[in-house]
Amino acid sequence: MLLSCGTEMTEPGRLVPLTVAEDPALPSAFINGTRLHTEAFGNPDDPLLVVIHGGPGGDYRSMSGAKAFSGHGFYVVFYDQRGSGLSKREPESQYAGENAVRLFIDDLHAVIGHYRRSENQKVFLLGHSWGAMLATGYINLYPSQVAGAVLAEPGGLTWRQTSEYLSRSNKVRFFTEALNDAVFAEQIIAGRPEHEVLDYKAAFFTNYENAPGNVIGNPGHYPSWRSGAVAFRALIANAEQYGFDFTTNLRAFTREVLFLYSENNRAYGASWAATVSAPYPGARLEEVAGCGHEVLYFGWDDFFPRALRYLNEMK
Amino acid sequence: MTTKNIALPLLLLILAIGPAPGQDVNWASGARDKNLLSASFGADYSSYYGISYGRLLQIGKKSLVAGTVFTLPFGSDLTDDWRLLTSVQTELLRHGGFALTLKPALVLRRYESPMAALFNVGADVSALYGYQKPGWGAAALLSYDRSISARITHRLQKDDYPAVRDGWYHTRSGNFRFGARLNYTRRSWGMFLIIGKHYGQNFRDNPTFPFFAELTLQKRF
Numbered sequence: 001m002l003l004s005c006g007t008e009m010t011e012p013g014r015l016v017p018l019t020v021a022e023d024p025a026l027p028s029a030f031i032n033g034t035r036l037h038t039e040a041f042g043n044p045d046d047p048l049l050v051v052i053h054g055g056p057g058g059d060y061r062s063m064s065g066a067k068a069f070s071g072h073g074f075y076v077v078f079y080d081q082r083g084s085g086l087s088k089r090e091p092e093s094q095y096a097g098e099n100a101v102r103l104f105i106d107d108l109h110a111v112i113g114h115y116r117r118s119e120n121q122k123v124f125l126l127g128h129s130w131g132a133m134l135a136t137g138y139i140n141l142y143p144s145q146v147a148g149a150v151l152a153e154p155g156g157l158t159w160r161q162t163s164e165y166l167s168r169s170n171k172v173r174f175f176t177e178a179l180n181d182a183v184f185a186e187q188i189i190a191g192r193p194e195h196e197v198l199d200y201k202a203a204f205f206t207n208y209e210n211a212p213g214n215v216i217g218n219p220g221h222y223p224s225w226r227s228g229a230v231a232f233r234a235l236i237a238n239a240e241q242y243g244f245d246f247t248t249n250l251r252a253f254t255r256e257v258l259f260l261y262s263e264n265n266r267a268y269g270a271s272w273a274a275t276v277s278a279p280y281p282g283a284r285l286e287e288v289a290g291c292g293h294e295v296l297y298f299g300w301d302d303f304f305p306r307a308l309r310y311l312n313e314m315k
Numbered sequence: 316m317t318t319k320n321i322a323l324p325l326l327l328l329i330l331a332i333g334p335a336p337g338q339d340v341n342w343a344s345g346a347r348d349k350n351l352l353s354a355s356f357g358a359d360y361s362s363y364y365g366i367s368y369g370r371l372l373q374i375g376k377k378s379l380v381a382g383t384v385f386t387l388p389f390g391s392d393l394t395d396d397w398r399l400l401t402s403v404q405t406e407l408l409r410h411g412g413f414a415l416t417l418k419p420a421l422v423l424r425r426y427e428s429p430m431a432a433l434f435n436v437g438a439d440v441s442a443l444y445g446y447q448k449p450g451w452g453a454a455a456l457l458s459y460d461r462s463i464s465a466r467i468t469h470r471l472q473k474d475d476y477p478a479v480r481d482g483w484y485h486t487r488s489g490n491f492r493f494g495a496r497l498n499y500t501r502r503s504w505g506m507f508l509i510i511g512k513h514y515g516q517n518f519r520d521n522p523t524f525p526f527f528a529e530l531t532l533q534k535r536f
């Protein structure tokens with residue numbers, strides 16, 4: 001009976017939410033050759049504030065509180081990155097080759113182009129973790145296009161820095177429940193190549209980063225839509241192979257950048273924030289109290305006034 | 316008290332009272348004790364420890380060992396994750412000191428985390444081919460662990476995605492294991508060391524920790 005009963009794990013919508021490719025009711029836009037899950041809040045003529053989530057492979061659900069900036073004179077744009085969240089899944093081959101990271105920068109450029117009403121409309125970037133790295137990659141390429149940026153705990157601005165940070169933040173703790181919760185299920189959901197299955201299985205890894213006593217200081221689970229497992233795996237492999245350096249032209253960006261780190265992330269801290277932010281001529285470092293790495297979700301009460309103050313100064 | 320704190324004394328206790336290996340068997344030992352009791356620990360997906368019992372059976376001229384291995388990963392929740400493997404094994408071929416052993420098994424597993432709980436039914440088949448003397452042996456190991464079906468009960472994932480549905484799902488895929496086994500036997504005791512690497516069946520979607528290792532101590536009586 002066990003062999004015959006049951007449902008396919010790949011049946012749309014059973015284990016992971018439908019993407020914009022499967023549910024036309026979801027807000028989306030066709031951008032740079034793919035369909036992205038995207039929303040915008042506020043007056044379209046206000047300065048643009050583009051919210052860039054972490055991962056790679058994460059989504060903007062835990063950052064959705066940032067729509068509050070729309071009540072303070074910003075046109076707030078959210079999007080799930082290529083192959084992530086509720087955006088359309090894309091084949092792994094899209095993330096191969098030396099230009100894979102550039103593809104994500106091009107997507108961001110196209111998102112800005114999609115929502116920006118005029119050349120005079122200022123553009124601000126709000127990035128968290130990998131999203132802050134991606135924002136830096138964009139600034140490095142288009143320094144004159146950005147009026148300011150709020151960057152929350154980018155792991156590093158080069159692959160070397162990032163891998164050093166990951167070795168601390170993802171340090172394996174043998175003999176722990178957190179490790180079982182992350183990997184034991186790999187013998188049950190094993191060797192399946194379908195993206196829906198990989199996305200579902202990837203959600204179990206959040207058990208590790210959010211487990212009690214975790215290094216990055218998260219007090220528990222935070223909401224997300226879907227782990228973009230293929231985008232994550234492929235981009236990490238790509239970075240290991242080709243590396244990246246988002247700092248080569250950062251000296252051209254002389255505006256002040258608000259660079260935030262959290263009070264409780266033991267893998268980050270003030271010294272790492274100083275190291276990572278050093279290539280920015282105008283980095284303003286501030287600590288967000290009462291939270292770990294998920295700054296915008298768990299540290300919102302302290303984050304929001306800091307970010308708003310900065311954005312109003314730069315507006 | 317953490318599971319680690321419980322598990323290590325438990326393992327020592329098991330060893331002290333004379334238990335033994337998993338389902339590992341040295342067919343060339345010459346001994347035909349009826350019972351095999353084992354204790355093992357290792358790393359495979361996560362770190363774990365386990366006990367096993369096997370019974371030597373004679374069916375006609377054929378010797379078989381039927382037995383069960385129960386393993387628990389280390390961790391603070393003692394019984395939320397476990398694996399129960401029930402197998403029958405026998406030597407299929409022998410020429411000189413070389414032998415081929417086959418071990419088909421039924422696998423039951425349970426996994427629980429803040430996200431979801433899974434109960435799994437699977438099958439495993441292992442083949443060992445190598446040189447086996449009465450006191451020692453070395454063999455190559457090939458196995459395939461196929462997950463067939465899993466009952467999934469969601470927890471935190473329901474918060475993230477309320478439409479997620481509990482129930483039985485076809486898992487229908489598995490992992491290969493390639494490795495080697497070394498064993499040493501003295502009187503009624505045996506020790507087995509297995510090391511190797513595992514892959515997803517498509518050799519692309521592989522487990523996070525690709526290597527496995529297990530050390531087993533066995534008592535025959």
